[in-house]
Amino acid sequence: MKEDILQGNIKFLNLGDLMQLLGGNGSSGILRIMSPYAPEPGIIYFDNGNPINASCGMLSGLDALYSLFGWTDGDFEFTTTSVTSERVITKGRMGIILDGLKMLDEGRTERLGPVSMDSRTAKYSDAGAALPVIWGPLVDYMYVVDEEEFHDGDTILQEGRHGNWVWVVLEGVIDIIRETTSEPLTLFQIGNGSFVGSISSFLVRNHSRMYSAKAVGDVQLGVLDSQRLAQEYSKMSYEFKAFVMSLDRRLRHVTDRVVEYSTKQIDLDDYLRYSQKVIEQGDDEKRLFRVQHGKASLVQKTDDGFVPLAHLERDDFFGYIPFLDLGHEPEFASVLASKDLKIQTLNPDILQQEYDNISTTFKNFIDNIATCTHYSTKVLNNRQKELMT
Known part of the structure; x- marks a missing residue:
């Protein structure tokens, strides 16, 4: 009906x-x-x-x-x-x-x-490619406790500075920028429904911002109730807490790789040194794993060679996540492990049940991290291609 x-x-x-x-x-x-x-x-x-x-x-x-x-x-x-x-x-x-x-x-x-040309996507990267805007779902106002306005060019976040505030974009577009040794690098833009700040922001004292954020035109942000988000996090299972923080770290890893490729400081051998292949790119893997001991690396194979995505350590997750699309393993990346790697096999359906029962705001936050990770991986692929030509 x-x-x-x-x-x-x-x-x-x-x-x-x-x-x-x-x-x-x-x-x-x-x-x-x-x-x-x-x-x-x-x-x-x-x-x-x-x-x-x-x-x-x-x-x-x-x-x-x-x-x-x-x-x-x-x-x-x-x-x-x-x-x-x-x-x-x-x-x-x-x-x-x-x-x-x-x-x-x-x-x-x-x-x-x-x-x-849609004015929201009219910005271009330094490589000449248009930057699409990453939009989030409809805003859940239950966690919004205040509103703030920023104007064109205003700095909302500064990479490396300490801060615990987290916002959701109510109206407008924001540049997400990483600092490099040469000049600032705009990774992508975010719009209505996307989140400014990371989950670590309201969980880690003296958290250091992983990127800078600047307003493109007039921007209206909703200040989220960090204490309420932290309280919700505290009630999650140990596995789901570790999963959420693992997602947060993976986004940081991928954007770090973009900076390394942009400054030609990437060390590919550091990611390919592990010989044990736990997941092969393209596998029909339906299991989810948590690292208990040892290390692993996440590597993507493209027409232009291998692209390192992230290092995986204790409490990091990898494998099949039915409710998120990171653009990584198992379909688009391999997991290479150290000889001493020990992993726990988890049922992704149980993780999804907990995901389905969290608040709309926290769910949207997680989804937005996955979307930003996916797009950052595309940016990384483009950087690798530029370096190879």
């Missing part, structure tokens, strides 16, 4: 934004996109926030979905309903968004509609 309907204009909320919104809210239903430049609507079927099939003219599946990224003018309508369509699309949601935007930017996807 049909229930809720979300309607709008594709100029205001493009397909990438829509997919992040529906994915963050775990929505199931049918998205229809109507363009004055197409005789029939494009249709995407969603199950629990993930696209499972699509149709656009004579195209179907992933090809149809990618083609819809080129629809820059028209209206959309999302209806929540039980979906009976066959699961044809298996690629992760964030991977589709990033590849779809890249194909559009490179001219491999035909634009349908008047050519225009």
Whole structure:
């Protein structure tokens, strides 16, 4: 039975934004996109926030979905309903968004509609590639205790400075920047629903900020109740606490690698020195592991060679995470282990049950970390490609 309907204009909320919104809210239903430049609507079927099939003219599946990224003018309508369509699309949601935007930017996807640049994504990296904005799900105001305004160019966070405040973006766009030995490096931009600050911010005393954040135009932020978030964290199981902090560390690792590639200071041998392969990239691994002793490295193989992603140590997790898409193992990265590695095998379904029962704000925070990790990995891939050419 049909229930809720979300309607709008594709100029205001493009397909990438829509997919992040529906994915963050775990929505199931049918998205229809109507363009004055197409005789029939494009249709995407969603199950629990993930696209499972699509149709656009004579195209179907992933090809149809990618083609819809080129629809820059028209209206959309999302209806929540039980979906009976066959699961044809298996690629992760964030991977589709990033590849779809890249194909559009490179001219491999035909634009349908008047050519225009969305002002929110008009910023470019120093390599000349457009920086898409990472949007979060709808804001849960239950944890917002105050609001703050920043203006174009204002510094919200400074990398290396101590701070425990955490915000959610209510309105506007923010540059996420890492400092390098030469000049600041803009990794990506975040918009409405995304979080400013890390989970470590409200858990670790005298926490050092992992990046800088600057306002792009006027920005309105919601100050989150750090004490309430910390109290919720304290009630989680030991395994889930370790999992959350492991996610936080992995994002830091990946952005560190981006800086190292940008300054040509990467030491690839440090990641390839382990000979034991616990997970092979592309494996159909359905287990989740926690490191109890020893070390491991997370490495991705691309057409241009190996890309180091992260070091894994005690209490770090790796393997199959059914409710998050990091763009890493098992599909897109391998795990290489030291000889003394000891791991605990966990049931990912039990972890998902706990994830499903946490507050909307904490869940959104975790999802946003995963999305930022996924996109930072794409940035890292581009840096490696530049270094090899």
